[in-house]
Amino acid sequence: MVSYKLGILHYVLDHVYGAFVHRTKLSTPFFSGGWGGSKLDLLESVIKQLFPDLASQTWPPxxxxxxxxxxxxxxxxxxxxGVFTTPCTEQLLHALPPECHNARVAFLTPKSFSPQNMACVVHLAGTGDHTFERRLRLGGPLLKQNIATMVLESPFYGKRRPMLQRGSKLLCVSDLLLLxxxxxxxxxxxxxxxxxxxxxxxxxxxxxxxxxVHAAMVGSLHPTPIATLPFLSPHSAAVAFCEGILRHATAWNVLKEDGGIQKSSMTLxxxxxxxxxxxxxxxVTRFPVPKNPESVIFVxxxxxxxxxxxxxxxxxxxWPGSExxxxxxxHVSSFLLHNNEFRxxxxxxxxxxxxxxxTL
Structure with a gap:
């Protein structure tokens, strides 16, 4: 009974937080600029072409x-x-806002070390994670266990945020696929x-x-076994935006009226x-099983x-064999309280x- 009541409390906390952040007029909703027009058409075409051949994606990148x-x-x-030019294809580069063309990373390591005797994990950003700090706090204690941390700043976030975008609220649906x-x-x-x-x-x-979600995709496409760790993650963004709390943060009426897809008469x-x-x-269930599913742990x-x-x-x-x-x-309380479990x-x-x- 106690655990049931605590579960309800955590669930309600997510909804209270979501209502405050997403359902008030304190911030703009996701996709207030609509679907993205020709950019969305391009991305749908590019991604659909990938699916039949995902298992043999070009390597090296x-x-x-x-x-x-x-x-x-x-x-x-x-x-x-570190700063480097995004390695995206020419098609994607033209679709990305100029602010996204240069990628930024933070790299936390021992002062002196032998890389061949160490591990390193790349940490990818969740929704709203604009800075390096939270992920550095997650990875920092792992240095004592011989694990370095590399943190990637996402396109559309932090210093890569487009000028017209407010906070984390992407302007167009196409931006989510570009990101x-x-x-x-x-x-x-x-x-x-x-x-x-x-x-x-x-x-x-x-x-x-x-x-x-992005970590699962990267782990799936890597040609050799790597550790793959999706935390508090759905199998598809459709779950978050069509089933979860983020459905309340989406500009459905704008999408309904967006003439860019020639369907302004659509129902909600x-x-x-x-x-x-x-x-x-x-x-991600449409992606190949990673090379070593036993080293995939979902939390x-x-x-x-x-x-x-x-x-x-x-x-x-x-992904049989994963855990x-x-x-x-x-979602919110686990994000705050369970870093030790993630580590x-x-x-x-x-x-x-x-x-x-x-290394042997």
Missing amino acids: SVINPVWRTVWETKYSCLRE GSATIEEARSLLYWLDNEEGFGKTGVCGLSMGG EEVRERMRTVLSLTD GATDDGYIPKHSVLELQKA VRWVTGG RAIVDALDRLPWKES
């Missing part, structure tokens, strides 16, 4: 050459920030850089919520069905108002990978 500066260093550790496509390409290039330029003995990718339900169809392109929340349990379980079912762990709480999952997933032969 575009090579990146980050320019680094030291932010601080202590006797034991060092934080650097995901660019993040995946950048993360893949960073992992290649960690593997081949730096020579880390093990690598992985993690993310919370939206970042977890038809608009939502259109959204489900578009966001089905983010359905879900028992009373998540944003991400229902069935969505977490759908992806785990699609689901549950933390007690909602434990990172350590365990990396432990299930072999070291590169050169």
